[in-house]
Amino acid sequence: MLSDETWRELRDQGATRTFRERSVMLRQGSAGTHLLALTDGLVKVVCREPGGVVTWLAFRGPGDLLGEVSVFNGTPRTAEVVALTPCSAVVLEAERFRRYIEQRGLVMDLMRQAFSRLRESDAHRAELLTLPLIVRLARTLLRLAELTAPGDESDGVRLTGLSQEEIAQAIGVTRNAVITGLQRLRESGAVETARRTIVIRDIRVLRAWAAAAQEMTSSPLSPSPAR
Numbered sequence: 001m002l003s004d005e006t007w008r009e010l011r012d013q014g015a016t017r018t019f020r021e022r023s024v025m026l027r028q029g030s031a032g033t034h035l036l037a038l039t040d041g042l043v044k045v046v047c048r049e050p051g052g053v054v055t056w057l058a059f060r061g062p063g064d065l066l067g068e069v070s071v072f073n074g075t076p077r078t079a080e081v082v083a084l085t086p087c088s089a090v091v092l093e094a095e096r097f098r099r100y101i102e103q104r105g106l107v108m109d110l111m112r113q114a115f116s117r118l119r120e121s122d123a124h125r126a127e128l129l130t131l132p133l134i135v136r137l138a139r140t141l142l143r144l145a146e147l148t149a150p151g152d153e154s155d156g157v158r159l160t161g162l163s164q165e166e167i168a169q170a171i172g173v174t175r176n177a178v179i180t181g182l183q184r185l186r187e188s189g190a191v192e193t194a195r196r197t198i199v200i201r202d203i204r205v206l207r208a209w210a211a212a213a214q215e216m217t218s219s220p221l222s223p224s225p226a227r
Helices: 004-011 068-073 094-104 107-130 133-148 164-171 175-187 203-210
Strands: 015-019 024-026 034-040 043-048 054-060 080-083 087-093 157-160 191-194 197-200
Touching: 004 034, 004 087, 004 094, 034 068, 034 094, 054 107, 054 133, 054 164, 068 094, 068 107, 087 094, 094 107, 107 133, 133 157, 133 164, 133 175, 133 197, 133 203, 164 175, 175 191
Parallel strands: none
Antiparallel strands: 015 087, 024 080, 034 087, 043 054, 043 080, 157 197, 191 197
16 A cells, blocks of 8 residues: 555546446556546456456455556556446556656555565465365455455444355355355354345454364354354
8 A cells, every 4th residue: 555645646646537336447458548546435356368257356445556557567457447336536647657656756665565465366365275265255354344444443344336246256165155154154243244235243253253264174154253
């Protein structure tokens, strides 16, 4: 993440645009003529393979830059950004953004952010290989809560715009497995669910699930952590 001061200055470098829920904000294969500084809303980053398979790459929230890689290396976009909720973002023209970054000496900051995202991706792949479904689900919901309401440790954080299929893609399981996992989290009092809505009712219980990897088997129906 860039500093608050840098983020405020970046927002002055372009014009704000709003995006409807489920709209494509950046299209895979398009030229890197601009990037987006996301100021409000939740998005997903996906890669569409030639055979039609869609691979989930990341969720992003306010304070994230979107599409900066193609702006820097001059290649077509390798991923697509889709708004999961109504979103607002500042559109930053590529040349103006590059000039601003060079003048302010922010290249290393962006490199550190890029490395942080690589570490995040590596950690996610390791989780897919080693952690039980329920733990992966709990950790994903906590990450989404942090993107939606940064620094808010209270109960009642509301996650909207997500389908069960999208959650399944993010944690590498089937939709039916997500349904089972959410049911277990509901039974433990951690969450409540409705159509495309998950409300975190007890963040302490959800954190207990997320930390329970050493105490559980791979079954999503393992006993809930102590409350």
